[in-house]
Amino acid sequence: MTMAKQIDDADVFLATVDMLLANGYAGATTKMIAEAAGINEVTLFRKYGSKAELVAAALLHERAALEKEQPVAYTGNVEADLLAMVRIYAEAAHRQSALMLLIIAEVARYPELRETMQVPFMLISRFGKIVARYQEEGRLHSGEPLLVVGALLGPVIVNTMLRSAETSLPIPPIDLRIHIERFLHGYAIR
Amino acid sequence: MTMAKQIDDADVFLATVDMLLANGYAGATTKMIAEAAGINEVTLFRKYGSKAELVAAALLHERAALEKEQPVAYTGNVEADLLAMVRIYAEAAHRQSALMLLIIAEVARYPELRETMQVPFMLISRFGKIVARYQEEGRLHSGEPLLVVGALLGPVIVNTMLRSAETSLPIPPIDLRIHIERFLHGYAIR
DNA sequence: TTTTTTTGCAAGTAATCACTTGCATTTTAG
DNA sequence: CTAAAATGCAAGTGATTACTTGCAAAAAAA
Structure with a gap:
């Protein structure tokens, strides 16, 4: 009943x-x-x-x-897939990103909440699998996939963090397309 | 007296x-x-x-x-300078990094502490100037220097965050040399 | 030494918080 | 309709918190 x-x-x-x-x-x-x-x-x-x-x-x-949510799927187009991941993180999962920060910074101190910590890390682990596939295909440099995901999302996460903190620094929003371009081909000229 | x-x-x-x-x-x-x-x-x-x-x-x-602290100075060697920045952040300023997280996540909520927020952002703004110089010299792609610094430090910061959170994900420490190499020349193969 | 300042200690205050209890009222189930 | 369950309301409990007060001991200044 x-x-x-x-x-x-x-x-x-x-x-x-x-x-x-x-x-x-x-x-x-x-x-x-x-x-x-x-x-x-x-x-x-x-x-x-x-x-x-x-x-x-x-x-x-x-x-x-x-x-x-719409899961990010492998499509064979590296650039598009990476952009999709970063978009999910920056827009759709904006709330998740803030939650992750909260959980890492605060909730981790409360042992009774430890097990809920995995919640926002699902995305990261899902992204890792797509990255791994592109690595196997020789489209991305090898290396621990989770580190690559960290390198992909890190700039976006930090940009969100800094901007939300309303510092005195004038930090503009990140352009995701440019970010992917630089992620793939680097910041060096030549 | x-x-x-x-x-x-x-x-x-x-x-x-x-x-x-x-x-x-x-x-x-x-x-x-x-x-x-x-x-x-x-x-x-x-x-x-x-x-x-x-x-x-x-x-x-x-x-x-x-x-x-030893300030990171411009030496003319992009790779070395970027590595030095990242090293400062990852090692010497580890404490600062944790402080920044704490400040952004928590202290920002206490208006009486607002003005102390700029504290950990000094490094970032200092790094921005070095990046700007390399951009002027045509060694790094153009773009808001603070965004470039975010892209440089983001992966390191996020790596530190994730690892300190002791998630169930097995996240290895980041290799700073490789990170700089990828930052400069990208993750794409070819 | 004498005076001033700094510190410690014991006790207490007012506010706040998570959480509880008892009872009336509403909503749902049978 | 009747009984059971879910919710609201008022009041309260005990613990904790930032912060205060009064007084004595210790240290430094004069």
């Missing part, structure tokens, strides 16, 4: 992740989350047990949403 | 930054910091006013230490 719920988990999880991104783990209070989700704070504890469990559930839900 | 101090500010600042890196801003309690610095918690408030002021002072002190 499963009972229909008046409260939509998805709404609560969305509010939870929003508050996490905006205020961090310590800064996202259960009171705030409840308010943002439009439910009573007590209900939060009755349904999810504790703040840590709620956050873990919300992150896992975020992963489930990511799994349904 | 300047009075000699029994308590060394440097010790306190070191303990403060250590605690920040290990536990984050919210997680680094004044009690912990005092304990790590070997002084009384009350002294912390008497000398530095508030936690925010203490953290700000500690971060500014960290910047002062960075300023005394």
Whole structure:
């Protein structure tokens, strides 16, 4: 006898992740989350047990949403595939990128949340497989695929980070096409 | 009448930054910091006013230490200079790198600490000038120097981040020489 | 030495946080 | 309709936090 719920988990999880991104783990209070989700704070504890469990559930839900996304597939066109990866990261998975930063910087300190850390790393590991295939075909230089993915995404991630930090430095947005061109053929002239 | 101090500010600042890196801003309690610095918690408030002021002072002190470091200079050898930048970042300024992550991810949320954010960005802006010079000489492709620095450091930063997060992914350390080689001449074969 | 300043210690304050309890109300299931 | 489950509301608990106060000891300055 499963009972229909008046409260939509998805709404609560969305509010939870929003508050996490905006205020961090310590800064996202259960009171705030409840308010943002439009439910009573007590209900939060009755349904999810504790703040840590709620956050873990919300992150896992975020992963489930990511799994349904258009996966980047191998097409045989290196340039197009790399661009697609970087685009996914820079646009569609912008939220994931911010989440990854949050998780690495903060959530890692909370042992009870350790297992949820893998969530944003799925993308990276998926990209690694495509890179590996192009390496086997002799289209990309060899080397640990995860390092190559890091080199591909690193500039984009760092650009996002720096720009979101609103530093005094005037950092322009990265041009993904140019980035791929330079990634493939280098920054050196000649 | 300047009075000699029994308590060394440097010790306190070191303990403060250590605690920040290990536990984050919210997680680094004044009690912990005092304990790590070997002084009384009350002294912390008497000398530095508030936690925010203490953290700000500690971060500014960290910047002062960075300023005394061997600056990366223009030598005319692109490859060597780029490698030196990346080395500084990956080794000597490892702590700075972690600090930057912490500051971007967490400190940015505390308005009273906003001005201390520029601290780790000094390096980046310094690197930008060297890159700009090589661009003027026609040795590197043109483009906003700060973006080029981002592309240079991005893979290293992301590698450090991912490895420090102890993910389930087996991410090897990055080889800086190879990274520079790929940065200059690209990942494409042919 | 005498005075001033710095530090430590014990205790406490007010706020906040995650989390709980009891009870009334609404919603859903049978 | 009736019973059970889900939710809201008000109040409270205990722990923790940044920060304060008063006073004595120690160190430095004069």
